[in-house]
Amino acid sequence: MTDNQEQLRRLEEQWNLVMAEDERKHALISDLFGHISDLTAQLAEAHMDLRDRKDMLELKRTKLDQAEKQIEDLRRKTVSGNRLSPGYERELITATQDEHVFSMVIIDGDNMPFQDEFVREGLLGGKRVASLLRKAIAEDIKTRFPSLPANAQVVIRVYANLKGLSKKYRELLPDSASFEDFVRGYNTVHPTCDFIDAGCGKECADEKIKAALKFGLSDSHCRQVFFGGPGDNGYARVFDSFLEDQTIRGQITLMAGPPFAYELAAIKDKFQNVAFDNIFRGQKLPNETNRRTSFHITPPGTPMPSNAPLSFAAAAKAPSSPAHSAPAQLYCSEPKPSPNGVILRNRLGQRVDSRLSYSQSDFSSLKDRKLCNNFHLLGKCYYLDKYGKCHHIHGEKLTAQQLEALRGIARQSPCLNGLSCSQTDCVAGHRCPREPCHLENCWFPKEMHGVDSQVID
Structure with missing residues (x-):
C-alpha cells in the first residue's frame, strides 16, 4: 500500500468517526426536544389545574364574605341591640351553607357516550341532551334525597378527547351534523354544564376526572357525586379506596351506561347506582382500529388449540378450507421471571x-x-x-x-x-x-x- 493510499485510508476513518459523532449529536438533540415537549405539556396542564383551583378558591372566599356579612347584618337588626343566641347563630350559618349546596356530575365522555340521536342533531342535540341530563339528575336527587334544599345546584362536567371523538363520530354517523356543533350546543344550555376537551392523551382525561372526584368529595357543600365512566377499569383503583368508608360511599352514585369493566363490576353494588337509558348509550362507541390491531396473527401452518377463541380479524383472514392449511393463532408472550x-x-x-x-x-x-x-x-x-x-x-x-x-x-x-x-x-x-x-x-x-x-x- 502506497503512502497516499494509507493517508486516504486514515482520512476515511477520521471522516467516519466524525459522521458517527454527528449522528449521536442529532439523536441527543431529538431526544431533548421530545423531552422538552413533554415537560411543556405537563407544565401547561399544571397551569390549567392551578388556574381552576384559584378560581374556585376565590369563589369560596366570596361566598364566605357574603355569609359573614349576612350574619353581621342580622346581628345589627336584632331588637334592643341584643346579640343572637348561639343556637340561632348556628342555624343561620347552616341556612347560609344550604344556599350553596350542590351535586357534582362527572362523566368520562370517551367511555360514556351520549345516545347517537343527540349527536346527529348537532347544535340542537347538544342543547337537548344537556337539558335532559340536568332534569334527570335533579329528579333523581329529589326522589332519593328529599332532605336536600330545593335550590341545590347541579354541576355537570364531561371530560373527553374531543378530537378523537369527533373522528369516531364522522365514521359512525357520516350524515349527521358536526360533533363540534353538538359540543357547542351542550355548553350553551347552562353555566354549570361544561363539555371539556381534556386533550389527546388518555391520561389527560383520567387525571382531570380523578381530581374532580377528589374535589367534589372533599367539598362540604357537595352532597352527592355522580360518576359516569363504567367501561374503564382504571377508575376501580379510585373507588377501591372508598370501600371502607360508609360515609363517602353514601356520597357516590355510579351511573350505568356501557357495561361495567370487570373490576368496577365487582364493586359497583357497594355504591348507589342509577341509569339514564334515554340519555346514554348502552355500549361504547365502536373502535375498529383497536379491534384490528389487538391481536397479532402468525403465518398459517401453526395449529391453533381447539378451545382458543379466534379474533374477528383472525376469522376474516382464516383460510376457507382447513384441510389445506391450519387456522391462524394468537400471539402469546412467554412468561418472564423477575x-x-x-x-x-x-x-x-x-x-x-x-x-x-x-x-x-x-x-x-x-x-x-x-x-x-x-x-x-x-x-x-x-x-x-x-x-x-x-x-x-x-x-x-x-x-x-x-x-x-x-x-x-x-x-x-x-x-x-x-x-x-x-x-x-x-x-x-x-x-x-x-x-x-x-x-x-x-x-x-x-x-x-x-x-x-x-x-x-
Whole structure:
C-alpha cells in the first residue's frame, strides 16, 4: 500500500468517526426536544389545574364574605341591640351553607357516550341532551334525597378527547351534523354544564376526572357525586379506596351506561347506582382500529388449540378450507421471571425502581396505544386467563427497547402496596416520575416523592 493510499485510508476513518459523532449529536438533540415537549405539556396542564383551583378558591372566599356579612347584618337588626343566641347563630350559618349546596356530575365522555340521536342533531342535540341530563339528575336527587334544599345546584362536567371523538363520530354517523356543533350546543344550555376537551392523551382525561372526584368529595357543600365512566377499569383503583368508608360511599352514585369493566363490576353494588337509558348509550362507541390491531396473527401452518377463541380479524383472514392449511393463532408472550427475584431497596428499606433507558419516541408512541402492561412485561394477563379476553391490547411482540419504554409508562401509576412492596413482578411505580413534582393533586402519595434512589446491597 502506497503512502497516499494509507493517508486516504486514515482520512476515511477520521471522516467516519466524525459522521458517527454527528449522528449521536442529532439523536441527543431529538431526544431533548421530545423531552422538552413533554415537560411543556405537563407544565401547561399544571397551569390549567392551578388556574381552576384559584378560581374556585376565590369563589369560596366570596361566598364566605357574603355569609359573614349576612350574619353581621342580622346581628345589627336584632331588637334592643341584643346579640343572637348561639343556637340561632348556628342555624343561620347552616341556612347560609344550604344556599350553596350542590351535586357534582362527572362523566368520562370517551367511555360514556351520549345516545347517537343527540349527536346527529348537532347544535340542537347538544342543547337537548344537556337539558335532559340536568332534569334527570335533579329528579333523581329529589326522589332519593328529599332532605336536600330545593335550590341545590347541579354541576355537570364531561371530560373527553374531543378530537378523537369527533373522528369516531364522522365514521359512525357520516350524515349527521358536526360533533363540534353538538359540543357547542351542550355548553350553551347552562353555566354549570361544561363539555371539556381534556386533550389527546388518555391520561389527560383520567387525571382531570380523578381530581374532580377528589374535589367534589372533599367539598362540604357537595352532597352527592355522580360518576359516569363504567367501561374503564382504571377508575376501580379510585373507588377501591372508598370501600371502607360508609360515609363517602353514601356520597357516590355510579351511573350505568356501557357495561361495567370487570373490576368496577365487582364493586359497583357497594355504591348507589342509577341509569339514564334515554340519555346514554348502552355500549361504547365502536373502535375498529383497536379491534384490528389487538391481536397479532402468525403465518398459517401453526395449529391453533381447539378451545382458543379466534379474533374477528383472525376469522376474516382464516383460510376457507382447513384441510389445506391450519387456522391462524394468537400471539402469546412467554412468561418472564423477575431477574433473580431481587428487589432493590435503599438504606431505609424503601423499594427503589431500577433505572430505565429508552427513547422518548418509543415512550410517546406506546403511551397512547393502551397496551396490556402485564401481558407484555410479565408474559401473563389476569383477565385473559380468567375471563378469556382483555380490554387492553396484547398484539405483537415488542422489542427490548419498546419493553423498556413500556416499563416507564407502567411506572406512571403508583404501586398500591407503597414503598414496602415486596412483589418481585410489580411493574407499577414506587417513586413519582415527575421529580421534582409541583402538582398539588399528584396521583402519587406524599411518601413516594423524594425517595432516596441510592441502592443498598
